[in-house]
Amino acid sequence: MAHAEIIYARELTLHPDEFIDVLKRSTLAERRPVDDVERIRGMCQNASLIVTARVDGKLVGVARSITDFVYCTYLSDLAVDESLQKQGIGTRLIKETKLHSPQAKLILLSAPAAVNYYPKIGMTRHDNCFLLDNVNDLKIAE
Template identity: 50%
Template structure:
């Protein structure tokens, strides 16, 4: 069993981010072929938690928060070879710790992950509305 370390202050490159998205299920739903957009996604997130197996990035939580009322967890990606080890749950907990207990943690689940979130104590909320982006 490998020893996973977590960081909330380690900057990652767009290439590293895309790589872990590719190794999880999220690359299908992210603009991984647009490096500029991926770079902006990283630059403007104000919470970024990373999980590492040595020097290998194996998980990421990328979020936007006001640290007092809400925190939108935009990306939760764990390499498929590292899933079911509690890494996703730990990334969520660390994101919540930084956002603060008064901030609601909100996310839109990827279709493959809909069954995961209730298992770790997240409530399914049906009253969500969205205006879709103009480009993927």
């Protein structure tokens, strides 16, 4: 597969099974709800920008983003088949994502194992990120 041509394209959506398959082949599955097909379906249908990498039609990489195309692009999922990593596919998926929203600032949260990858490809580390998983954790002043 390493010598086959990789085709990069913007796609309007992905089939949930195909997305789950590449998540599992990339190790990203351990941090995604791959056992909840309806949630994965929603992730595929509601993404505003999906860039794929395919070899002979098979999905080998994906960059799934939420964006307004002019101010911010949140690259939520960057997944590349482990057997094809370290060949520039992830970097190319990021580049293609940025080319589809050139004015927008590209933002992502790194997987722990990839935290040193992003500075190597020219991305800037930012330490002012905050997460809220449960609305009940929000402390509202009374």
